[in-house]
Amino acid sequence: MNTVYVGVGTNIDRDKHAQAAWDELALLGEQLRSSPVYECEPVGFDSHAFYNFVIELKTDRSLTEFSLLLRQIELKWGRLDNAHKYQDRNLDLDIVLFGDVISQSSPELPRSDIFKYPFVTQPLYDLCPEKIIPSDGRSVAQIYQQMDNLDSLQAVSLCFNQDFK
Template sequence: MIKAYIGIGTNIDRERHAKIAYQELQQLGSDLCVSPIYECEPIGFSSSRFYNFVIGFSTHLSLNELSDRLREIEYKWGREEDAQKYQDRTLDLDIVLFGECISQQKPELPRSDIYKYPFVTKPLYDLEPHLVIPGDGRTIAEVWLAMQPIDSLKPVSFLLILSYLHELF
């Protein structure tokens, strides 16, 4: 079994698609752990705010199998096959870490978003602060604590999270 961490983003029917992401990822592995959900402004375009979070789980799938399955889930829930980088999303599912895998090719691992975007780093920090990033040597906590604070990253209301979790279980 390999431990995978998936970054999840949605800004279309956010609560519904956050729940769907959890349900779909349950089919790909076991021992799921879910970070808090954060709301943030879109980057690179003007639109409605995103929900972002990370789900970690153990899987028997290979990296290519997992990548293919994530694309299938995105398409199933409304992502266009020719979707551009900076546009609205029902579901955006990105492999952030996959065991000790290091790759410069698609999918890039560890995903460079860990170093660039607090909406990836903070949820990963919430789940695994002491996890050492493969090929880097720093922990998630070290990367998070070195980031500049971002005002646009807001935790989703505790009541909304409780409602979300209640629906999941």
């Protein structure tokens, strides 16, 4: 079993799509845990605030299969096949970490967003502060302590219907 961390983002019908992310990921793995959900402003474009969080799960699926299934989930929930990077999202699912896999190609692992964006680093820190990032050697806590703009995140009170497998 691989422990996987999936970054979730939504700024359209946020409560509905945040719950959808949880429900869909529960079908792909087990022992799900979620970070708190954070509200934050979009990066790179002007629009409605996003909900961002990270879900940890264990799966026996391969990276290729898991990645393809995430894409299918995004499309199922209204993501356009030709969606651009900086635009509104019903549901955005990004593999942040997949076990100890290191990959320069798609998907990039560990995802470089860990080092850039508080909306990825903070939720990851909430779930696994002592986790060592493959290829980097630092813990999530060490990266978190070096981040700027962590105060730009606002925690949201949102609970998922959590059916643990």
